[in-house]
Amino acid sequence: MIDVAVIGAGMAGLVCAQQLRKAGYSVIVVEKSRGLGGRLATRRLQRTSADHGACYLKPKGELLQGFVDLLCNANVLQIWTDTVYEFKTDIGIIPPQSLSPRYVAPQGMSAIAKFIAQGLDIVLNQRVIALNATENSWRLTLESSNEEITANALVVAIPAPQALALFAPLGGSFLDATFIEHLSSVEFQPCISAIAGYPSTSQPLPEWKALTFVDDPDIAWIGLDSSKRPNPQQPHFVVQSSAAFAQQHLESADLNAVGEYMLQHTAQTLTIPWLATPEWMQVHRWRYAFVSRPWPETVLSANTPLPLICCGDWCGGNLVEGAMLSGITAAMKINQQLRSLPDVNFFNFSPE
Structure with missing residues (x-):
């Protein structure tokens, strides 16, 4: 059992995970791609590298x-x-x-993500194929290994349509209709x-x-x-x-x-x-x-018994800066719901 699982190793997910790690929580990040950064993407080819996402x-x-x-x-x-x-x-x-x-x-540009990721526990090249909620924990099933990750809180830092597909099997009995409606509004x-x-x-x-x-x-x-x-x-x-x-x-x-x-x-x-x-x-x-069409607030929180926060550049809609602010806010929200650590500076985003 860990404190927080973060799905997505783009800017928002990494910033959130690093903030929580520095605050003293145990955190694991799961990313479906082979590399970090999301749209801070660099492709290695022909003895050079090229930024084919954010330039x-x-x-x-x-x-x-x-x-x-x-x-x-x-x-x-x-x-x-x-x-x-x-x-x-x-x-x-x-x-x-x-x-x-x-x-x-x-x-x-992926070097930015690698800088933020220092010290984080990250699982790459693993897609989360199922989410299940028990009375006191989230359970994430990973595609390749069928391994499960168990966490007290969940941060979903992927594009809203992908998050929607991940949440669909949970159904209306666990996630309220308003949350799904808000998530569906993002384009x-x-x-x-x-x-x-x-x-x-x-x-x-x-x-x-x-x-x-x-x-x-x-x-x-x-x-x-x-x-x-x-x-x-x-x-x-x-x-x-x-x-x-x-x-x-x-x-x-x-x-x-x-x-x-x-x-x-x-x-x-x-x-x-x-x-x-x-x-x-x-x-x-x-x-x-x-x-x-962004969600107008810095994060999208679910009204669930277990902490669940969505974040990303689609929250506020201001590209990299929006993603950073969303990740920081997600960390603050998780901290409030778990144990409200005092004197945590959630805007100090540099790793040690």
Whole structure:
């Protein structure tokens, strides 16, 4: 029996787990993927790495700025650029109205998650396939091993639709209809990311490092991802689709064909012909990339006999900063329900 089980090792889940661990609780994190970070995702390929989820951090509030400063001091983050250009169909490439520093991890954005995860007990590559509630504990059944985890409290830090599917077998007898209704109200938009590498003898690289497409129906963003890496061996780009394009092609059986179209379209739009013929390419679909209809509060609590809190960037809907605040709030709520430890600083999010 442990104190708290956390499902999901994205930003919200890791922040919550680290807060609770430092407060003295026993915590275990279960993650279905092989790596940490959720959409703070880095793919290792072709002797390099590429960020195919969140491509940078742009702090807006005090909380994330403090965290970014901490990561810069730990040599995890550095400033990549302060200029993300815009592309408009009728004008072309234009500079942004204001400059704002974008921070990246030279080793990949997943390094942020690894920093937060220090000291945590994490089970990777294991999907929770069943939840059961006894009189005094939650029981989580894991897919690969049929192993069970027993915990006094449960934090679910995954996208709301995935949480809904996990809760469905519990039925209305344990979870009240209002909680399910609130969870069902959350909506996401998808995205498709294409990572493409080019020979080092390619044509001269563009002057920009990142470019937002303001009014393109298919493409939303392109970044020269190799410019984040120390001593890159060859140039590589990350291209991200619009939500409408991703929705149309989300279930495509041939994602490579989708990626090829994205590169061809981008090459034609920007008049950079060689972008259409990469040396290598990988494509990834994000079913829950961006929250389009968030839950308005920082967490979603269930009115159950056993502590159950949902958290994530869909609570408040402010991307990485929202996920951090949601994770911290979830830890505070769990603490209140378990034993209300005095003098716990739940906003000190750095591991030892």
